[in-house]
Amino acid sequence: MQEVWSKRFLHYIEEVQKYMRFIFTGHIGLVLVFVIGAGGYQYSEWLKVAPQDFPAEWLVAIIVGILVAFSTPVTLLKEPDQVYLLPLETQMPHYFKRALNWTFFSQFLVPVVVYIVSIPLLNAVTALTTTEKLLGLFVVIVLKYLNVHMEFHYRYGNRGALIWLDRFSRMAMSILVLEMLLNTSYFGLVLLVIMAYYNFVLAKRIKGQPLPYEHFIKVEQNRMMRFYRFANYFTDVPHLRGSVKRRAWLDIIYKWIPFTRNNTQLYLVWRTFIRTDDHFYLWVRLTAISAVIALFVDILVVTWIVAGALAFATAIQLKYALLSSSEFRMDMLYPVPSAQRPAAVQKLIRTLMIVQAIIVALCQLNQPLFFVTPILIIIVGEVTLRMAKGK
Amino acid sequence: MSILQLTNVSGGYTRKPVIKELSFSIEKGELVGLIGLNGAGKSTTIKHIIGTLLPREGEIRLNGVTLNENMDVYRGSFSYIPETPVLYEELTLKEHLALTAMAYGLDEKTLAERSEKLLKEFRMEKRLNWFPSHFSKGMRQKVMIMCAFLVNPSLYIIDEPFVGLDPLGIQSLLDQMAAKKREGASILMSTHILSTAERYCDRIILLHEGRVRAQGTMNDLRKAFNMPHASLDDLYIAMTKEQAGE
Structure with a gap:
């Protein structure tokens, strides 16, 4: 069982590394x-003038509380597992022990870093001693550890039903614990x-319950999907299926x-753009x-400069997204000229650039030269459309 | 004039040809079965006919024209049902039908009339506004089938149609095929379900290693293999053994 985990883990790390490289070498890394x-x-400038009555304890407690409450277990389970690992049900606790350890170690740094960053603030507005901090x-760290285990046990026992309620109560508890502690009230401890005891109860309740494979696999798939979607902003993720x-x-x-033959591709690309999240939100963003x-x-x-650069990005990215797919689609067989698709895409993007220009112009109406930006957007968009190669 | 005429067609994905010097034709109102082992070249043949692969040698005429001579006539003459349904995830069932109708130049009235009948036949009336992500494999297949039958072409090209359909779906498809045949349309169907092929096909083309091994009616095939009382299954197995013996 440990071997299964190790292999999975290695593969997972490789996959994450592969995309992390793109994320950090891209322009976003610099930004x-x-x-x-x-x-x-x-x-640091603000700390010098921070008001003494600033509610630092609450702020720190709330941010850390939110961060620790989101403790989605990283199980690395895959779809075939619900068939192939079925005979190994009794062995699975060993697997999950390692999975939860990884979940904890991969996630605990974020709240810890936030807490450490907040220490200068605590120094400035509270009288906490070093030991107390x-x-x-x-x-x-203990809160994170508990939350990871509680979320896992809760999901196991309830197959994820009402997970938001569980999260919210853990969040509230975690916030209170930290807030009281930062006010040197030891009731927080x-x-x-109590939280530890609750975790113990949850853990005991799932003993003997069958493993809810379906739920954990769904959670895992959603988690990877989020990662891929994020990575997709920086590079092309091949197996990412845009949701609709x-x-x-x-x-x-x-x-x-209008319902006519020469509008066939226009009929299609407008719907493709509006309903595919990737394309639609690209433009919205x-x-x-x-x-x-x-x-x-x-x-x-x-x-x-910004409007011009963004207009360029909008036009070129949408053009690539809508024209460069090599997958077989039924419209490739339609008895309509093959130039109809590029023409339809051009028409669509032109309209989208005009809408973008109008929105930006409305945001700048107080400027005397407000008409320059929209004209710039439309010109940049048009030039990009004409210069960029379709395929 | 034949509806579809392949003359000495060779081609494939790479320089090495998968299909070699294929020649066969399909006449008006005929249902022809394309039968062969995995890798015999059935799908490659179909890809050449629908025009996603171009022949390296030879020519393919559909309603008298090649794809180069008149793309609109060529493409407007057939409809294609692929083995794995290819749908637009962003279009509803209704919009799939509308898009197909637009592409093949149907007017809205014809679209409404024909789709109503098809939806009823394939029991999909209640799913008009559904997206493909909510469809099972069989329903996806039905969407493809309805789109194909919507346009009333002279030739239907159907790749492995019976996998994934429920028995009622298979029956509806066979009924539709029979009806279109009576109206004079031709059908080219590739399949592994030999008993169905034997029962419904007017003629059968046996593909073997990219070449036509034998073609004709069941009686022609029996003569070619020298097995006077054989079923298509027997002939198929005989062909397999032939391959193993080589």
């Missing part, structure tokens, strides 16, 4: 360094013992496409960033 640097600087750190939603409130748009910059940045040249 992150800047953001952390700037954030750190702002934080160290005790706080220790309690954060009593609460901690109807977005019925946008159905009205389709009415503008880039438009929103452009709009927010236009709203809050007063230096016109900066808004022009």
Whole structure:
């Protein structure tokens, strides 16, 4: 059983590493360094003038409490397991022991780092001694450990039903424990013992219950999906299947496409764009960033550069997304000219650029030169469409 | 004039040809079965006919034209039901039908009339606004079948149609095929379900290692293999043994 885990684990780490490389070498890595640097600087400047009545204990307790409550177990279970591992049911506790250890070690650093970062703040507005702060750190680690086990036991026993309720109560408990402790009230420790006892009860209750494979596999798949989706912002994840939603409130748009043969591809690409989360949110994201910059940045040249860059990104990414698929689709057999698809995609993106331009312009109406940005967006979009190769 | 005519067609994915000098034809109103072992070249043959692979040598004529001569006529002359259903995850069942109708130049009235009948036949009326992610394999297959029968082409190309369909679905499909045949359409069907092929096909083409091993009616095949009372299963097994003996 330990061998099974080790093999899985190795494979998993390789997979994560493969994508992490792209994430950190990409432009986002650079942006992150800047953001952390700037954030750190702002934080240290603010500490100098922090008001004495600032509710630091509550703030720290709430942030850490939220972080420890989200303790999704990393089980690395796969779909075939519910068939092949079935005869090994009694051996599974050994497997899960290792899985939970990994869950704890891969997740505990985040709340710990947040706590450590908050220590200068605690120094500035509270009178906690070093021992008390160290005790706080220790309690954060214990809380994380408990939460990992409680979430696993709860999921095991209830197959994930009402998991939000379980999470919320654990979150509330964790927040209270830490808040009391930071106010040097040792009742927090009593609460901690109660949590440990509750965990013990949950653990006892699942003894002899069959392993809810389906639930854990779903949890695991969703977790990996989130990771892949995140990685997909930086690089192309091959086996990522974009999820689809109807977005019925946008159905009205389709009415503008008449039912004729030369609109076949237009009929298709509009629906593909609106209902595929990847395409739709790509446009929403880039438009929103452009709009927010236009709203809050007063230096016109900066808004022009940002709007231009985002317009370029919108046009080129959507064009690639809609035209570069090599998978077989039925429309490849339709008796319509093969140039119809690129033409339809161009028409779609042109419309989307105009909508983006209007939204950004509305955010800049207070500027006398508000009309420059939308014109820029439309021109950049059009040039990108014409220059970028389709396939 | 034959509906479909293959003349000395060779081709494949790479330089090494998978199908070699294939020649056969399908006449109006005929149901022809394409039979062969795994890897015999059935799917490759079909890919050449539908035009996703181009022949290296030889030519394929559909309703008298090649794909190069007149793409619209060629593509408008057939509909294709792939072995694994290929659907748009972002379109509902209703929209799949509408999209197909648009592409093949049907008007909305014809679409409504024909789809109503098909939906009833395949018992999918209540699923018009569903997305494919909620469909089982058999239902996905039915969507493909309905789209194919919606356009009323002169040739239906059906790849392994009976896998994944429930018995009622299979019966509906056979009924539809028979009805279209009576109206004069031709059907090319590849399958492993030999008893069904034997019962329904007018002619059978036996593919073996990329070549036509034998073709004709059941009686022609029996003569070719020198097995006067054999069923298609027997002939198929005889062909397998032939392969093993080589």
